[in-house]
Amino acid sequence: MINFDYLRTASVNATLDAIKREPRAAFIAGGTNLVDLMKRGVTSPPRLIDINNLPLKNIERTSSGISIGALATNSAVAINEMIRSDFPLLSQALHAGASPQLRNMATVGGNMLQRTRCTYFYDTTMPCNKRQAGSGCGALGGYNRMHAIFGASDKCIAVHPSDMCVALVALNATAVVRSNKGERRIPFGDFHRLPGDTPQTDNQLKAGELITAVEIPSNKFQQHSFYLKIRDRSSYAFALVSVAVALSIENNRISDARIAAGGVAHKPWRLLNVEKALTGQPASVETFQKAASIATQGAKGYGQNNFKLKLLPQAIIQALETASS
């Protein structure tokens, strides 16, 4: 049997000490991803540090916006009154993910660090550079219907599967992380990384670091936010493509626009060029179509996922129309 220790910590400092003592340990929050990966033999940490007792569940207003504790569950965030009124995009994105049972367990920190759903990553008898460096990419030339069209490399074409993170990147959130050395703040757009030559590494988090919170600055997008998720069935499926849209519209002109896509890259993908094409323009179908037409600049299909090149612009137009109406 592959045995592991289990340790439950009560404070952030005790947690940071614990991870320092056993750097190969894994934090366990909701466990909805980690336990699956352990069962499948993808990962086998010698120790689990259960962080569910840490006081990191609060959702609080701050002077500049809102702060969400890393252990707040996906359900708790999704139904929180402040989130629903001030950051409806985040609430919608969370509700579009997984199932109620999973959302009741899943946490903000765990959601950020969930690993790709690429089948080659999960099947330990298949090649996968992300799981085992140098073993090759199974999805390249294989089953890649769900895979990336932006920012992939010849080592890995997997996507980050989160819905929540797509909304957070659009909302310019910041991840707050702590280690023995102190606190670090990472802009959400920089948190996840592209695969390059080292697809084993999903993000910028360093060994020994704990996510403590996510902060979102206040915004004026309340009236015009929409999260559109296109999937193979009505619920409980990962995105083929998803689009998070947040607009600020004054006198029928778009004064500020945020747009990000999910299911298209190794990280939640901000579409800055589309945002630029929207800003200052009238909120009209023509504007949306024009802006969407440049969304796939630099995108590339790998065969089975070529349809995403067509689907993404369509989904963007649809999401913009819904958000603006």
Add this chain to the structure above:
Amino acid sequence: MGNYFFETEGPIDRVDGKQKVTGQALYAGEYPLEKLCYGVLVGSSIARGNITAIATKEAENAAGVLAVITHLNRPAIPGYTGEGDSGPAGMKLMSSPAIYFAGQPVALVIADTFERAQHAASLVKVAYKTTESSTDLSTQLSKAAAPRRGKSEYSRGEKNAYKKAAVWIEEDYVIPHEVHNPMELGSITAVWNGDQLTVYDKTQGVKASQRSYAQLFGVPQDNVRVVAPFVGGGFGMALRTWPYEVAAVMGARKVGQPLKLMLSRSQMFTLVGYRPHTIQQVGIGATRDGILTGISHDATAATASYEEFTEGVVRMTQFMYSCANVDTRYRLVPLDVSVPTWMRGPGEATGAFALESALDELAYKLDMDALDLRKKNYAYTDPESGLPYSSKFLMDCYDQGAEKIGWYKRNRQPRSMKNGEWLEGYGMSSGVFGAHRPAATARAVLAADGSLLVQSAASDIGPGTGTAMVKIAADVLGLPYDKVRFELGDSRLPPAPTQGGSGTNSGVGAAVHDVCTAVKEKLILAMNEGKAGFSKQPQQEWLFEKGRIGNGAESISFSDLLKNMGQSAIDLTRDSKSGEERQKYAFYSFSVHFTRLWVHARTGVVRIKQIVTVADAGKIVSEKTARSQMVGGAIGGIGMALMEEAVFDHRFGRMVNNNFADYHIPVNADVPDIDTIFINKPDPYINPMGAKGMGEIALIGYAASVTNAIYHATGKRIRELPVTPDKLL
């Protein structure tokens, strides 16, 4: 036709519903036995080749391990006779180093706990010599050949007559590899006691499993008892004995302890059959006013290299519509995959997608309503045999379904109906399946307290067999439902057929009817002999009501009558089977499916808005469970139409979406309200109840109603299932 129509109470609730939802029902993998040990199968990671070495030491030495069995040390299985690696129960388990498909069991690990068995299984290291595998039907069509067994070709009239028609179409239709995956995993608990074997089994037929284990393990049939009172769904996967079950029985004998083996969800995708990938071509032609003049249907299906599987893919084309010229051909391509098996609506569900799509295409080409085209070519006698139908109310199905969904109110033009951003479409299709009556035996015991026990070795994989049998027995004898108990799922009970091909309700129901009628006759005889002591005989016949028999003025309870008869019980057994009516009539159940749906113009997302599904299944025995059957069929049909596809990475010959996160079936949000309509007219010939089967027709044809509706909504014809959003962009 007996006294069946004397119905005592209203619709019956599922008799085992409470046990099932409260967890009291025990399934094959849930028997708490002393000294139970656990088996886990190790699957091949290659699709074709040979095992060159297999290292089991580490596994054998792991904590709790009782045995590791491979082809090198497998105990003999006496029933594995004949040459080759395939035998009467399919692939001969671990009989050689040869690998025929990815996932093929190469080792059985037995340990004292499930976790230890599973861990030890991960320690078995297998080295292979890999040969290039071939798992893609679409690239192997040139290898298509007639099946070794059964007919490959059929024709009446002229071949390819459709090509001479005034209006015709010819198209290809593709069904992917689809899996059953009922909720309950493939499970078995095997217990040897000397040469006595008890098997708690996930099976759709306890008697067939009993024969199979007796044959395989060389013991008399009476030494084997197969128990399966509850089965958590089947859809066909448990119609035969699979190698995993052989492994469990063999393993239990080897270690001399009760052994439980439960497949993992991913093993369910490769070790228990599936509906095979099938590529079909249909050519269909008609006169300008829509009289069919020719149908040609050519189907090529995948099968395993080590065992042939055939099903009636082209059958429906042969008998569904009136058409003088029909020819069909069915061929197979052996691939490096596991063997397929029957899956709900076997053959016909595949063929109906092609035929019912083609009719829709022809209707549009004729500028004719698709339903009118079907009515115009309605078969009033069976076109294949020339026999009259035992009963056929398909026309009523068409009319009632059309009325309910507002078929004739739609604008028939493609892409003509809109609802905001959504395109609306209506589609219809038909289904058909042979209505059978397999032979069955039932025993009835009317006890001193007036309660009735009925027994037969039937299975209930979910349709509500137990419920329907209680209903039949109660109706025949005028007993309250709670005074009747039906026992099934045990090979010690009087023999019943395997639950498949929509035959249980008809065959076992007839046996229950007959034995209860025999009990009733005994009671009538006693009444006629004056055992009740009543002063007068009834005007017409004795009234059976609420467990009492009377003449209108006075009545006596069954219990008192038994006492007066000086009997502690009436205990009868009756065999029941079909007769020469089978030669005189063509027996079929029919269905019609209507779907109204929306397609999102920009993103290709499909939302099914309304389903009306209509069945001519003869007399409906139990309304509620019958409705569930039809609803379940339609939901399975939604999956088939929009989601289900087992995907292979042909480079490795392996399935890559063998889990429920990646292989999609409908969730609640995908399912609209479903209207079910039963014509509910008894078939005068099929059995004493007049009830035809329903399990298959609930699904057969359904998928085409969706693709036809998608065409109506969008003007796009999708001929390859499933219709995922990318296909509609």
